[in-house]
Amino acid sequence: MKAANLAAGTAISASVAVSGILHAYLYVNGYRDVPTIGSAFLLQGSVFCALAVLILVGGPAWLRLAAAAGAAASLVAFGLSRTIGLFGFIETGWQPAPYAQISVAAEVLTVALVVATVVRRRSSVRHET
Amino acid sequence: MSVDPQGMTRRQLIRHSAWFGAAVALTVAGGEVISHVAGSADATQPARPTLRFAQISDSHIGFNGPANPNVADTFSHAIGQINSLGYTPDFVIHTGDLTHLATPAQFDQVKQMLTELNTPHVFTVPGEHDSTDDAGQKYRQAFGAGTRGDGWYSFDVAGVHVIGLVNTLHLQKLGHLGTDQLEFVEKDVAGLSSDTPIIVFSHIPLFAMYPDWGWGTDDAAQALSYLKRFASVTCLNGHVHQLFSKTEGNVTFYSGTTTAYPLPAPGQGPAPKPMTLPAGKLRDALGIREVSYAKGQQALALKDQKLT
Amino acid sequence: MKVILPVAAAGVLFTAACASHASTSPTAPSITFQSGMTPGMSGSAMPGVMPDMQSPPASASATAADSPAPQGGTAISMSDFKFNPATLTVPVGTTVTWTNQDEEPHTVAAKDGSFHSPGMDTHGTYSFTFTAPGSYDYVCSIHPFMTGTVVVTK
Numbered sequence: 001m002k003a004a005n006l007a008a009g010t011a012i013s014a015s016v017a018v019s020g021i022l023h024a025y026l027y028v029n030g031y032r033d034v035p036t037i038g039s040a041f042l043l044q045g046s047v048f049c050a051l052a053v054l055i056l057v058g059g060p061a062w063l064r065l066a067a068a069a070g071a072a073a074s075l076v077a078f079g080l081s082r083t084i085g086l087f088g089f090i091e092t093g094w095q096p097a098p099y100a101q102i103s104v105a106a107e108v109l110t111v112a113l114v115v116a117t118v119v120r121r122r123s124s125v126r127h128e129t
Numbered sequence: 130m131s132v133d134p135q136g137m138t139r140r141q142l143i144r145h146s147a148w149f150g151a152a153v154a155l156t157v158a159g160g161e162v163i164s165h166v167a168g169s170a171d172a173t174q175p176a177r178p179t180l181r182f183a184q185i186s187d188s189h190i191g192f193n194g195p196a197n198p199n200v201a202d203t204f205s206h207a208i209g210q211i212n213s214l215g216y217t218p219d220f221v222i223h224t225g226d227l228t229h230l231a232t233p234a235q236f237d238q239v240k241q242m243l244t245e246l247n248t249p250h251v252f253t254v255p256g257e258h259d260s261t262d263d264a265g266q267k268y269r270q271a272f273g274a275g276t277r278g279d280g281w282y283s284f285d286v287a288g289v290h291v292i293g294l295v296n297t298l299h300l301q302k303l304g305h306l307g308t309d310q311l312e313f314v315e316k317d318v319a320g321l322s323s324d325t326p327i328i329v330f331s332h333i334p335l336f337a338m339y340p341d342w343g344w345g346t347d348d349a350a351q352a353l354s355y356l357k358r359f360a361s362v363t364c365l366n367g368h369v370h371q372l373f374s375k376t377e378g379n380v381t382f383y384s385g386t387t388t389a390y391p392l393p394a395p396g397q398g399p400a401p402k403p404m405t406l407p408a409g410k411l412r413d414a415l416g417i418r419e420v421s422y423a424k425g426q427q428a429l430a431l432k433d434q435k436l437t
Numbered sequence: 438m439k440v441i442l443p444v445a446a447a448g449v450l451f452t453a454a455c456a457s458h459a460s461t462s463p464t465a466p467s468i469t470f471q472s473g474m475t476p477g478m479s480g481s482a483m484p485g486v487m488p489d490m491q492s493p494p495a496s497a498s499a500t501a502a503d504s505p506a507p508q509g510g511t512a513i514s515m516s517d518f519k520f521n522p523a524t525l526t527v528p529v530g531t532t533v534t535w536t537n538q539d540e541e542p543h544t545v546a547a548k549d550g551s552f553h554s555p556g557m558d559t560h561g562t563y564s565f566t567f568t569a570p571g572s573y574d575y576v577c578s579i580h581p582f583m584t585g586t587v588v589v590t591k
Contacts, residue, residue, distance in 0.1 A: 024159075028167040033179075033288045034469055045163055050155030059148050066152075085472030096467075180466060194540045194559070217482050219465055230542055230556050246480035250468060253477075257579045261544060261556035275475035282476035287466035293476065300581040343582045400518030401580070403540050 004120070009064070012113045013056035016067045018106035019074060020048025022099050036087040044074060061121070068114035071107035078104060178421035178430075180287040183211045183218045183248070185417050186367030187387035189258065190239045191229035196390035196403035197411060200229075204242060206436055207388040207417050212247040214419060219286060221248045224367035224385060225297065225332030226256030227272075231263070236271040255280055256332040256368060257297040264298055278309050283317050289422060290321055294331040296346045304333030304346035304368075311348065315355045326361040326422060328429070334366045336375055336382045339395035344369055353380060361427045365420070369401075372416075372433055383431060386416045412436040512536060513585065515543045515557075515577070520585030529589050532566040545585075546578040553578070 024045030031041045051067045078100070080086040094100045137145075188204040197203060211221060223243065228235035236259075243251050259268040269280050276282040276293070283292040292314065296304035306314075318327065329335065335349040356362045362380040370387040371394065390403040391414035398404075406414060415436040422429050470476075511531055514521050516538040527533060537543050537557040545563060546553045551573065554563035567573070567589040577583040 024163045024166075027163060030466060032167050033466065035285070042160055042163060046156045046160035047152075049159045050152050053155060054148065054152055059151075060145060062145070063148065063152065085470075089469050091467065196540070217465070220468065220477070221480065230558060240478070243478065244481060247482045248480040249465075249482050250477045251480045258542070261542065261579060272478065273476075275470075275477070277474060282474050283471070284474070284476070285469040300578060301576070302581045302584075341582060343580055400539075402518060 005117070006058075008113060008117045008120075009055055009058065012064055012067060012110060012117070013052045015106040015109040015113065016048050016055065016071070017052035019071065019103050019110065020045045020052060022103045022106070023074075024049065026096065026099055034089055037081075037089045040077070044070070061117075064114045064117060068111050071110035074107050075104065075111075179424040180219055180289055181216065181419065181421035183214070183221045183417060183419055184224060184365055184385050185211065185221060185388060186224040186385045187226040187256065187370055187389055188223070188239060188242075189226055189229040189387070189389035190242075191232060191235040192389055192403075194390070194403055195405045200389040201238065201242070203412070203415055203436060204239075204388045205245075207415065208242060208245050210417055210434065210437065212245070218248045218419075220250035220252060221246050222293075222330050222365070223251065223253045224256075224330055224365060225254050226258045226367060226387075226389075227253060227268075229258055229389075231259050231261040231267055233267060236267055240271055252282075252291075252293060252330070254293050254330050254332050255295055255297055257300065260298055265295070277313060279307075281310050281313060287422070288424065289326045289328060290318065291328045292317065292330070294329060294335075294352070296331050296333045296335070296349070300343070301347070303340060303343055304331070304335075304349070306346060306348050306352055311351050311355075314352050318355055318359070321359075323358045324360050326427070326429070327356055327359050327363070329356075329362065329364045331364065331366050333368045334373075334382060334384055335364050336377060336380075338369060338373060338375075338384065342395065342401045344395065344401075356380065361429075363429050365418075371414075381428070383418075385418050386414065386433070388415050388417070388436065391415075513587075514538050515583070518577075518580055518583055520583060523584070524586045524588065526588040526590060527567065529567060529570050529591055531589070532564050533587060534562055534564040536560070536562045542579060543577045543583070544579055545575050548574045548576065 022045075023041045027038060027041040027045055032038045047070060048067070051063055051070070055063050055067060077086055081089055081091055185207055188207075189200050190204065192200045211218065221243075227239045243253075253272045255265055255268040255272070259265065265273075265279055269276070273280045279295040279298050281293055281295050283290065285291070294306060294310060294314070296306050299305045299307060321327075329352075331346070333346055334344055335346050335353065338344040353362075357379065359379060364380060364382045366382070366384050367387070369384050370390065370392040371384065372386050373382075373384040375382045390411070391406065392401045393404055413435050417434050417436075419432040419434065420429050421432075511525060511527050511533050513525055513533060513535045514537075515535065518539060518541070520535075525533065535545050535554070535557070537559060540559055542556045542558050542561070544554045544556055545565075552565045552575070554565075556579075557563055567587065570589045570591045573587045573589065575585055575587070
């Protein structure tokens with residue numbers, strides 16, 4: 001099922017890229033000045049853009065798992081920033097809209113796609129043996 | 130090819146390491162690119178100050194006297210002036226004496242009027258008129274949500290640290306901060322780097338402007354000692370209903386004017402009571418203030434505007 | 438399947454382009470609050486949802502001590518930000534009445550806490566009956582440089 005794997009890889013790469021590009025954009029436009037969180041945005045943007053490129057050109061499976069882990073961590077961080085605060089940083093609602101919504105959607109999609117890929121590989125391995 | 134008992138062949142290990150190395154290299158390269166873009170964004174964007182806000186003060190809603198028969202009107206006018214600055218201030222601070230007699234109706238009215246300000250955040254500190262009967266209880270019900278103690282607080286914006294202080298309770302001739310609040314200030318700034326610009330709001334001046342009329346704070350020196358190591362400290366206050374500024378060491382104090390009625394200059398009269406000016410001269414004595422800060426500049430830029 | 442790759446790439450580029458077009462002006466700085474300390478209220482340029490800061494106004498309104506005009510009570514006035522007389526001597530059991538003749542509101546607050554008037558506006562009054570002898574220093578809590586003393590004799 002190489003074609004399905006290629007499609008999944010492309011889709012995962014795209015969603016990871018969206019999240020990374022949005023974090024990078026927000027870093028450039030204002031979040032740079034926020035203590036700790038600013039640096040975290042820079043790191044997330046860099047890592048996600050790198051992962052997106054490597055997943056797209058067909059890197060090993062652990063890259064996708066790393067992307068899923070990163071996306072999950074991004075979602076957790078987002079949730080913390082809306083509730084109890086993260087390194088003293090709190091925002092309300094879906095600020096900054098619409099970037100926050102798009103990024104959350106992309107991260108959820110990343111996790112879903114990677115989980116689906118892992119499940120498919122496990123079941124296809126079972127079929128082959 | 131035989132599978133290595135440890136689960137991975139040397140070729141596979143090299144392959145995975147190569148991918149990992151590529152990931153690291155790409156991440157670093159990506160980070161450099163993003164940082165570079167952020168740096169050039171500074172240069173290419175129009176010079177918008179890092180931070181700009183407005184100060185409004187001493188509205189005394191509920192006052193009725195010859196010095197100003199309609200304080201709500203002049204306050205409303207001042208709010209309109211802030212809304213016509215040509216930009217949206219990042220926040221507006223009201224440095225106290227929002228009401229004249231601290232009645233529930235006056236708090237309601239001033240709070241309602243403040244929501245007309247075209248800005249995302251409005252901060253306040255209480256004046257002694259706001260705490261007349263109840264040590265500030267009604268003030269805190271109206272404006273104290275999310276503050277500490279008697280209503281003090283701090284926050285950060287654009288790399289600037291802002292502190293709101295309450296020095297209008299437990300008065301004994303002068304303004305007073307109290308040990309709990311002093312402890313708050315000490316802990317609040319402890320972790321900040323010394324090049325962080327600090328802005329402090331209070332109602333009564335934190336410097337001895339005219340102690341005979343209560344225009345000073347008895348324990349401000351201790352609070353300012355916690356701020357001694359910072360390169361830029363700016364204190365904005367109300368209470369005295371006139372513009373005044375003074376620099377002491379690394380701290381610059383700026384008193385803002387009122388939107389209600391003028392008070393005499395220090396010593397120019399028996400007491401700080403409302404002055405009735407000749408017809409048509411009242412608006413010249415009232416006003417608002419714009420404050421802006423640009424990263425890299427140590428001092429804040431202030432622009433005081435009369436009421437038009 | 439060959440369709441998916443260009444579509445995905447187009448999607449990414451489209452989103453990135455939208456993101457860069459979305460704001461042509463520099464973003465306003467956002468305020469960072471510490472958890473548990475979120476002061477202030479929102480003005481009318483509030484974009485997101487802010488926690489509701491409205492709270493019911495205090496129902497208890499300050500009322501002055503409800504006593505009719507004293508007959509033979511001793512009076513102190515506030516004018517020009519001074520208590521007149523600054524020192525008043527009365528026998529124990531006397532009701533002292535303060536009257537505010539300034540435009541500004543004043544209060545009288547005993548330093549030992551034995552009496553604390555509500556805010557008195559122009560022409561407002563406040564009365565207190567001294568039941569124990571002693572020397573009572575008081576200030577106006579709004580303008581604490583105004584001081585006075587009531588000396589209560591046996």
